Amino acid sequence: MKKLFVMAAMVLSSVGAFAQQAAGTTTLQPKVGLNVATIGDNDWKAGFAAGAELQYQAADNFGIAVGALYSVQGFKGKDVDIDTPIGSGTIKNDFKWNPGYINVPITLNYYPVAGLALKAGLQPGFLVNKDDMDDAKTVDLSIPVGLSYEYQGIVFDARYNIGVTKLADNYDHYNNVIQITVGYKFAL
Template structure:
């Protein structure tokens, strides 16, 4: 948390010293479609969310910077299912595993308004790991031939010690802001750091997150 406050303070101090024509700020929130790329198999999109605030500092009518402080739930999931029938008996197995990674993200984006209200944006992001948990759900069922049985189990494990505490990435996105301050955004976060922090392995995992947001600027 001290690292987060320090980075946020440096960002605010730096942005407060630019020659700004207009400053606006407000809340934002939205949905994440997250996964992990690299040396990882069968990593599917996992739905999460992000929530926080943003400040936009315009240098002129076209160009500006936007800094944000967001809580973001990311990670990936893997689903498996199989069904087999033999002798009138159907065997079904279902399993879903999720890697839930929670970050405090601080993106700083350069914004350029192409037309009135419509903008493109790009810039770096630092993320501080808040929590990391692995969970699974397993169900096995047998039906037919006089059988009707279902077995299920689930579990959760804290794996924060195996995940890097800091994540660096780049954001690329589009935005649209109405005259009343209501705004919408679509962004992709390309993770540059290795998420995995396990001794004895050279595997590398990287965050990849699609974000759809709605916010309001005062």
């Protein structure tokens, strides 16, 4: 059994060697995926994410990436309590808020082993579709943390975007988004 684990580790480490760019190179990665988002104590809802990231491989185990992704976020809930300048109350039945953002993730990517990246950074987002929430702020800021794995140019990425700015001045809640994407990375 021990020999099997050693052989599997050797195979995976050699496969991973194909999955990392050399220091000084730049790559582009178009990607699509799924968001699972919520705000406050509301229910999580599914959304869509699509865009691309550009990465500069600064060293063998360190890269810097910047991207642009269209991201549908928001929340869903039942009997949602609201408090706005034009009134307060409870929205009965099912309710969904589906705002669209252009997010610009800026991440530092650390590669502890070839192909596996640990990511953290800062992500400004720009609201492009308010979806009937007129007092929503047009700029959102979050901290993306996550990891990705690359195999023969295909990149699987999972992130948690932790919201740090309020959605509106009178609404003390933040965007929280789990984002899972798949993309293809190629050298420029």
